[in-house]
Amino acid sequence: MTAAASGDCAATPEIHHERGERQTFCGLAGIVWLHRKMQDSFFLVVGSRTCAHLMQSAAGVMIFAEPRFGTAVLQDRDLAGLADANDELDRVVRELLARRPDIGSLFLVATCPSEVIKLDLDTAAARLQQAHGERVRILAYSGSGLDTCFTQGEDTCLQALVPLLPELPTLQRSLLIVGSLADVVEDQFTRLFDRLGIGPVHFLPPRRVADLPPVGPGTFLLAAQPFVGETIDALRARGAHLIESPFPLGVEGTRAWLMAAAGAWGVAPELVEEAIAAPAARAEKALARYREQLGGKRISFLPDSQLEIPLGRFLARECGMQIGELGVPYLDRRIMEPELALLPADTQLTEGQDLERQLDRLRADRPDITVCGLGLANPLEAEGLTTKWSIELVFTPIQGFDQAADLAELFARPLNRRQRLAF
Amino acid sequence: MELTVWTYEGPPHIGAMRIAASMEAVHLVLHAPLGDSYADLLFTMIARSAGRPPVSYTGFQARDLGGDTAQLVKTRLAETVERFKPQALLVGEACTAELLQDQPGALAEGMGFDIPVISLELPAFTRKEAWGASETFHQLVRSLLNGRPVPQGAGDPSARAKAEGRRPRANLLGPTALGFRCRDDVIEVTKLLDTLGVDVHLVAPAGATPADLARIPEADFNICLYPEIAHSTCVWLERMFKQPRVRTVPIGVGATRDFVFEVARLAGLDPAPALAQARTRLPWFSRSVDSTYLTGKRVFIFGDATHVMAAARMAREELGFDVVGLGTYSREFARELRALAEDIGVEALITDDYLAVEARVAELHPELVLGTQMERHIAKRLGIPCAVISSPVHVQDFPARYAPQMGFEGANVIFDTWVHPLMMGLEEHLITMFREDVEFNDGEVAAPARAVQSAEVGEPDAAAPGAAAAAKAPGPNDSAPGDPAPSDPAPSDPTPSDPTALRWEPDAEKELRKIPFFVRGKARRNTENFARERGLTEISIDTLYEAKAHFGR
Numbered sequence: 008m009t010a011a012a013s014g015d016c017a018a019t020p021e022i023h024h025e026r027g028e029r030q031t032f033c034g035l036a037g038i039v040w041l042h043r044k045m046q047d048s049f050f051l052v053v054g055s056r057t058c059a060h061l062m063q064s065a066a067g068v069m070i071f072a073e074p075r076f077g078t079a080v081l082q083d084r085d086l087a088g089l090a091d092a093n094d095e096l097d098r099v100v101r102e103l104l105a106r107r108p109d110i111g112s113l114f115l116v117a118t119c120p121s122e123v124i125k126l127d128l129d130t131a132a133a134r135l136q137q138a139h140g141e142r143v144r145i146l147a148y149s150g151s152g153l154d155t156c157f158t159q160g161e162d163t164c165l166q167a168l169v170p171l172l173p174e175l176p177t178l179q180r181s182l183l184i185v186g187s188l189a190d191v192v193e194d195q196f197t198r199l200f201d202r203l204g205i206g207p208v209h210f211l212p213p214r215r216v217a218d219l220p221p222v223g224p225g226t227f228l229l230a231a232q233p234f235v236g237e238t239i240d241a242l243r244a245r246g247a248h249l250i251e252s253p254f255p256l257g258v259e260g261t262r263a264w265l266m267a268a269a270g271a272w273g274v275a276p277e278l279v280e281e282a283i284a285a286p287a288a289r290a291e292k293a294l295a296r297y298r299e300q301l302g303g304k305r306i307s308f309l310p311d312s313q314l315e316i317p318l319g320r321f322l323a324r325e326c327g328m329q330i331g332e333l334g335v336p337y338l339d340r341r342i343m344e345p346e347l348a349l350l351p352a353d354t355q356l357t358e359g360q361d362l363e364r365q366l367d368r369l370r371a372d373r374p375d376i377t378v379c380g381l382g383l384a385n386p387l388e389a390e391g392l393t394t395k396w397s398i399e400l401v402f403t404p405i406q407g408f409d410q411a412a413d414l415a416e417l418f419a420r421p422l423n424r425r426q427r428l429a430f
Numbered sequence: 431m432e433l434t435v436w437t438y439e440g441p442p443h444i445g446a447m448r449i450a451a452s453m454e455a456v457h458l459v460l461h462a463p464l465g466d467s468y469a470d471l472l473f474t475m476i477a478r479s480a481g482r483p484p485v486s487y488t489g490f491q492a493r494d495l496g497g498d499t500a501q502l503v504k505t506r507l508a509e510t511v512e513r514f515k516p517q518a519l520l521v522g523e524a525c526t527a528e529l530l531q532d533q534p535g536a537l538a539e540g541m542g543f544d545i546p547v548i549s550l551e552l553p554a555f556t557r558k559e560a561w562g563a564s565e566t567f568h569q570l571v572r573s574l575l576n577g578r579p580v581p582q583g584a585g586d587p588s589a590r591a592k593a594e595g596r597r598p599r600a601n602l603l604g605p606t607a608l609g610f611r612c613r614d615d616v617i618e619v620t621k622l623l624d625t626l627g628v629d630v631h632l633v634a635p636a637g638a639t640p641a642d643l644a645r646i647p648e649a650d651f652n653i654c655l656y657p658e659i660a661h662s663t664c665v666w667l668e669r670m671f672k673q674p675r676v677r678t679v680p681i682g683v684g685a686t687r688d689f690v691f692e693v694a695r696l697a698g699l700d701p702a703p704a705l706a707q708a709r710t711r712l713p714w715f716s717r718s719v720d721s722t723y724l725t726g727k728r729v730f731i732f733g734d735a736t737h738v739m740a741a742a743r744m745a746r747e748e749l750g751f752d753v754v755g756l757g758t759y760s761r762e763f764a765r766e767l768r769a770l771a772e773d774i775g776v777e778a779l780i781t782d783d784y785l786a787v788e789a790r791v792a793e794l795h796p797e798l799v800l801g802t803q804m805e806r807h808i809a810k811r812l813g814i815p816c817a818v819i820s821s822p823v824h825v826q827d828f829p830a831r832y833a834p835q836m837g838f839e840g841a842n843v844i845f846d847t848w849v850h851p852l853m854m855g856l857e858e859h860l861i862t863m864f865r866e867d868v869e870f871n872d873g874e875v876a877a878p879a880r881a882v883q884s885a886e887v888g889e890p891d892a893a894a895p896g897a898a899a900a901a902k903a904p905g906p907n908d909s910a911p912g913d914p915a916p917s918d919p920a921p922s923d924p925t926p927s928d929p930t931a932l933r934w935e936p937d938a939e940k941e942l943r944k945i946p947f948f949v950r951g952k953a954r955r956n957t958e959n960f961a962r963e964r965g966l967t968e969i970s971i972d973t974l975y976e977a978k979a980h981f982g983r
Contacts, residue, residue: 028506029489033465053431055525055554060440061468079431083555086529095431103433119463119526123495152465153492153526191944198971285972293979363513382470382482389480409975412982 019347020354022338027361030380031311031336032398033152034160035116036065040402041164042075044187047111047215050076051103052150053096053128054118065398075110077103081120092126093134100135100145110143112216114164117149144171144216156336158234158312158401161187165211168219169241172211175223182208182268183220183247185239186232189404190214195286196255196407199265202282205272211238222247227271229264231255231406233346234313236339253345255406256314256414257321258290263345286408293412294325300419302327304375310334310360311380311397318378318400318414320349326415330354331374334365376421393421436804438759438782438822442552443524444469445562449570450520451483451607452635456570457516461503461534462524464489476825477608486510488527488534495530503534504541511543518546518574518640520566525554546640548573558782560658560734560760563606567635568663574643575670585672587650588698598697599629600676601649603664604656605636610737610821612636614834615655619680622837623653626690626704628697635659647671651696655679655836657736658760681740683712683841684747710838712845716749724749724849730796731756732779732787732805733820735763737835739770741800741819744844746774755794757781784808798852803827815851819844932958934969941971956981 035058038050052058059078079099085092096115104110115128115135128147136145148167150160165185175181182205184196193210200208209220224246228239231254239249252267253260262283269279306328308315315335322328333350334357340347350356357365369377369392376393384394395418405414443460450458451473460466466487473483488506490499511519521538523530535549548569552562583590591598602619605612613636620630631649632642646652646667653676654664664675674696680689687705694701715721729751731741735758745751757779758767764780771778779790788808791799799809799816803824809816818827819835834840934942945953953974960977961969 027489028467028487029464030467030470031464032468033463035465036468056434056437056439056441056558057443057466057525057554059434059437060444061465063436064472065468074435078434080434081431081555083553085431086555092431099431099433119465120529122492123526123529151492152463153490153495156464191941194941194944286975289976289979293982296982363509380471381475382467383474385474385478386480386482409978412979416982 020350020352020356023355023357025357025359025361025365027359028363029156029336029360030309030362030382031360032065032157032380033061033119034150034155034157034163035061035118035152036157036398037150037160037164038062038076038116039065040187041161041212045112045212045214045216046075047109047217048075048114049103049107049110049112050114050116051100052076052078052116052118053121053126054078054081054116055120056080058118058120081124086124089124089126092124093131096126096131097135097138100139104139104143112144112146114167115145115147117147117151119151119153122149122151122153146171158232158314159336161212161232162235162237165235165238166241168211168216169222169238169245172219172222172245175221175225177223178225179223180225180227181221182206182227182229182272183222183242184208184210184229184231185242186230186235187212188231188406192404192406192410195409199282199286200268203265203269203272203274203279205268205274211242227268229268230342232313233317233339233342236341239342249342251342251345253320253349254317256317257325257411258287258294258408259325259349260317260321261290261406261408261411262287283408290408290411294415297412297415297419298326300422301415303329304422305329305331305372306418307331307369307372307374307377308333308335309365309369309377309379309383309397310336310357311378312401313337313339314397314400315378316343316346316350316356319354320346321411321414322418323351323354324349325411326418328418331372332357332365332368334358334360336360376418393425395421434783436784438784438802438804439559440469440472441525441554442557442559442562442565443522443550443554444472445559445564446520446522446550446552446566447473447483447485448559448563448606448608449566449635450485451479452605453484453638453640455517455639455641456520457484457486457510457514457518458520458522459486459488459503459507459510459534459538460522460524461488461490461499461527461530461532463526464491466524473607476823477828478825479607483607484514484516486514490527499527499530500532500537503532503537507534507538507541507543511545516545516640518548518570519543520548520550520570522550522552522566523554524552528552528554546573561762563659564662564762567606567659568666570635570640571643571646571663572666574640575646578644578647578671580671581647584647584650585674587674587696590650591697597627597629598650598699599631599648600693600697601631601646601652601673602633602655603652604654604658604660605633606656606659607636608821608823609636609656609659610734610819610823610827611833611835612656613828614832615836615840617832618834618837618839619653619655622680622686622690622704623693625707626693626697626701627699628693647673649673651675653693657763658734679736679740680836681737681840682744682748682844683710683838685740685743686710686837686841708838710841712748712841715845721750721849724751724852727751727798727852728754728794728796729798729800730754730791730794730805731819732758732799732801734758735760735767737820738767740835742770742774744841745800745848748841749845749848751798754796755779755790757787757790788812798848800848817847817851819847932961932969933967935971938969938971938974941974953978 042050115132117128132145132147146167148163222245226247228247228249250267250271253263255261255264319330319333323330332355338358378395378397387394404410450456473479488502521535538547587598605616651674652664654660667673676692678689678692680686690701690704729745731738738758742753745753753774755776759782768778784804791808799805799814800819802820806816833843957974957977
């Protein structure tokens, strides 16, 4: 199964490919944060009871009377004929929109069963858009496990938005940050870009779908998340230019990310250093205490969120951790090259998963801490392995200088806990 | 198509997983797309099980659909049997795989394994979780007992036990992983049977191996603890192996007594000693004057059929409540529930649409809701006290302490669980009498009352473990409108202990509001202390982050 990655830069790690059983969410899980990020949106999953159950189990946000997502559960009669399924979908959407006048944008989300029965949601979205006119925008994308895993659902969702982005007037330029960030992180970055004279800065996804950012040949793209490769491609097809950079995790990553943007804007590096001096210094200082706790500790990643490579890079280079096996669901070279170049060259990188064999290797390696999904965390803890849930790394503000120490703390806490407990 | 926001039950293959995860030496291979493995977290996070559920998934993706998904099934089957060496193999498919029609059961049967292979039919688009669990258990028992002889003397527990010179013995059937308080119910019922002179032959599916299931007919009779799971199996065992079944579910003092009588009659034993040993405080607590205020409290009950029916009886006969409405999502037991509702004089609500339940609760405005985690949320929104009596389960339904629902101790537990969310009688009178007192104005009283209620039924609000992460870690819109900030004093209020008024710049104040409310107070205090130590009078955004960097989390 080992394939030496031919044509790789000699300094980047060798990559092992695996195929087999996977333990990860499907792309529907992205709705858990996307529906909160875009406050005028509603996500209608067109799928089975399993899809509804997954959303409920993964999200578990039952505090909301009516969250901004729901499932149109396919029944036997929907499987009988596609005409009926389309009629039924029209009815459900009609009822939903009548019930929820607050919906500004409705995403129809395709699933494994809707794809297998070939229910075409793109066509359905176009048809429904005609029927419901101006009041609501209706879009479709796939969160199906056949096409997407976990965070990839954000990529497919954002990709669906790209054709709708208004055209950036010619001769104008703008910076578009791609990938969900916590609002507080967006605000921090906006202030930094302001100080550097870089702007206008837009974000995709926006906080409201009604405020879609413009795109055009004057658009420069900066990826904030490592799972937006398809969206970047779609934006490039509209003329935008990708600024290659590591991701803004840790002091180093954030500095490189800002430097890359500054470079594209023609801002002098000295000016950047000056603007980031204070936040970078306090981040260094705050990180120092975690370096003591994390330094020399060994960490392994099971493939889950696509954040594994930038996280490994941060933990190795800024926290002094040793990387055991680093698993990624898929390796997207379009946006991962700058990260790969920074990863310790001896990193044992695995793309894909064969769960049981990977767990065998993990048990043999016994790292000090393992990043994994919720289904595996407690069983591994029971085997004496300390774990960190990968899902928390997706939900928590971890990007930028002022979150660098928070990010390190997420890994220090499980170790700290293990140390405190007397049993 | 049916629009669903939250569901009471998962799909039927989740039921099959619950049976597999309850047992030892059984493995389930599920033909399912990537992503369906999310279900593992139900067991590992909600029930905090130390082991992974014994389930392997084919995990097919789009690229597999063009090729041979049947081959993928065979590979997974072979690898699973080789690695886990189960005594019996369950084979099923999730919704999408059902559409592919690969027939994984038939494939498995053709692979020549030397263990029993049970092929499950789990129609994902018509059935649900409890049905899937019941069907899986039934198929497993049927296939393992197929062709076995009916033991001598079967059908007459008392005579058979005497003839063999031993105590009568019973099987406890129905407890499963993710069942509501099954863990402690089994212990409680086992103790109760022991005082009666009955041995528990085996418990299944929880803790049983396939070899154990093969010994089911050795017991003199069966006790169907959870009809949603074990009713069809018990009926089949009665027909095939002449094993009588005990019908009463021992939840509540009255039902537990009935249960003792029913078992005693079946086993030819004297119920008096067991009843004499009963330690339940519920009858006296209910009669004590303090409980007067419980009289005629209007309650609404919703959940699985078994727990709802038991709760209705307890509410009326043992606590003196008025049942103003009841219902269930267990359509399989709709008839029984309708009959009970008619008896009480209310209309039964048979639905799995939680919005319909919410509408009914709002319409009836009961004083107490007894329901599932869904009803807890409904009740919370409507400001009604609530206690949880039934699945779907939450991590808090697996308490560290011993907390059965069944038997005499179960009745004690239930008394506490139901009464605590309610305001105590004396307090209620004081508030009515001294309504003018500022301490009793609505805002002041409502808050503590609700605090008591939520403390009892369990925080955090998350119904599933993923939520723990979501709740703990602010989501991308942690500053979304409607974000409650109860612990955050108004910005203009200087803390009493703080004579030197620090000024927050508006931007910094705005930044502070982005910090989740549950840690915001701490962030404010830390930042102010930090500023004060440095002799600052104004707090800027930078001060906020300098302080954050200084203190760490």
